Amino acid sequence: MAKTMSALHRIEAKVLASTRKAVALRQKRIAKAMFEIAEMMSAFASVLPDNKVIGFFGPECGLPRSDVRTYLKLAKLSHEDRGSIRKNVASFSTLKALVQVKPEARDEAMQRMAKGTRLGPVDITRIQRDQRLASIGADVLKTKQEASFFTRQARKPVNNIRDFRSRFTEFALSLEEFYFAHLDKFDDMSDAERTAFDQQCAEFKRTAAEALTQFEAIFDVSNLPGIWEQDCYTGMRESNRLARAYHALCDIAKGLFEPWSQGEDGERPGGISAGFVDPYYLDALLWLCGQPTHLNANSSIRPVPSSGEAPSVMPSTRLRSIELCAGAGGQALGLHSAGFDAQVLFERDKDAVATLRQNDWLGEVVAADIKQVDFSRYKDVDLIAGGVPCPGHSNAGKRKGRDDERDLFMEAVGIVGTVRPKAFFFENVKGFNEKPNADYRAELHGMLTDLGYDSRVFAFTGADLGLPQLRPRIALIGFRDGRMRDFHMPPIFPEWASTVGSAIGDLVRANGWEHADAWIEKANRLAPTILGGSHKSNATGFTTNYSKETMEALQLDPTRIADQAPPKGHPADAPFALTHAMAARMQAFPDDWNFHGNLQAKKRQIGNALPPIMARAVGLAIYSALTGEKFDYEQALQMPIVRSETLTQWRDRVGLNGGSRRYHHSQAAELEIQEAGDMGADWDALRA
Structure with missing residues (x-):
């Protein structure tokens, strides 16, 4: 029995020794990788400002901002100090403590470690405390610590x-x-x-x-x-x-x-x-007191539900937003369904403005270039959102990126700095997230960091939410006040996969085409992404040469837009072109959403829009991060889209027939109060 136990002890000792050696080896590898990252960052920090370095290594490389700052501090130490730390430090927490303390404390800690003493973050902090105590005395230190405590409490x-x-x-x-x-x-x-x-x-x-x-x-x-x-x-x-x-x-x-x-x-x-x-x-x-209220549905503060509360299907209260570059209203419509009431929607394209004004009233529509707007009046809204122009990043364009005069991302960041929303959500094409734009993204993240926002770029795809097209997009999303840690992109639902035939089949057979059912069976796949193009584009269809063959395989003519569905007698195998209504359906717009303008204007509005269901999904995730309310996305995203009254319906309801401007329950209160006097509206009737 004794021999057996002795053998077991020898085996155990051997295993432990082997494990110790393996752990030490891996610690060295971790330390090596850690310092390699530090050297990379040091090279960047020597030629770029800190905010851009943080913007790149944080959101782009996935490092926590506090870790990036630690690496930056390490990069600014002398070459000799970095070498000494590299020899003796194997954990990031110890590294972080060393670069944060004063040089005198760091020197003493390094001397102890060189002699074989193992120090952790708490030990290093104590060294600094002991040095400070020795220099100023215990009584003075206690007085200063008490004063610091009360100062901190007053700031909280x-x-x-x-x-x-x-x-x-x-x-x-x-x-x-x-x-x-x-x-x-x-x-x-x-x-x-x-x-x-x-x-x-x-x-x-x-x-x-x-x-x-x-x-x-x-x-x-x-x-x-x-x-x-x-x-x-x-x-x-x-x-x-x-x-x-x-x-x-x-x-x-x-x-x-x-x-x-x-x-x-x-x-x-x-x-x-x-x-x-x-x-x-x-x-x-x-x-x-942090309580919900049944009296005013616009309260932006809602207590976090308990863990046992069932997820919501619809938002329980309404938050406030501003929409930039609103286009035909796809993103605004989705965000409206996600619990956001637009204070104002900005759009400079006259046809898109007309589209916004003749459909659901989503908020005050202002026809203006956002470069010319004073946004200081819109401070403290919950969300700024928009489809900031992106032709310079599109795979379908010439990829000018930041050099494209139509790019408004920098302008949007400036607006965020002026308005100080709780969150922002700017959607763009997938090209924005590709390698050639890494420096541009880093600069944007750096600027947003300086403004006090955490920001990240997320990729999402329309096909994952049941659209009959791929529709890959990216979302630049940011929060202030540390709320980014509460944000999670919405789940995807591959089981909702749709096809072109199932999505628009009823529209294709609308004129009695005898072969519509056969075409529906044939069109049993996704379409390429529906495109709108820019004002400079001469393309007459909803796609480009890159996806021409895919469209032709679906028996769709990629070179033009039709004014009606295939008629009776249309040959069975002959291609036909999409109508505006078919493309809008593929973009998940409501069938009764009317688009204003000529053929090309309507095409731009439809093809450039963020589909409402994509905006709704991300909007619910942002709403959840801001309020703590959790959602059952599977049910919520299958609910009918939340519609609002049209301007005519609203005027008829409140009896407001005069005046040159519009008012609506979702419009910004400050606009109503400040501008009521010169709008010619019946203000008493409105408030009644």
């Missing part, structure tokens, strides 16, 4: 807000319950009910006074905007909603339960009787 109001919410959320929810309980029977109470009612109001008054005291300790109330600078009907900036919450607490602490909208000596619209809780005050207080 989120901790105070959490405390506020833990104390006063019940107050806000009770106020909401009180509002609905007495909404219809305030004047029909018994004496006992009236006594209980008055006691509840007194309790609200007392609690509001406590909440007001804590609110004023957290926020600088002297710089809050005016309470009615934005209207409640269409969404507000957070600063305005905060101001309204402050005024709500001030009034309720006085026993006044509705806002003062007149002058100081004016009467309140509903008198001063306690018991009428203004719904917009209630909305602001619920928002302040």
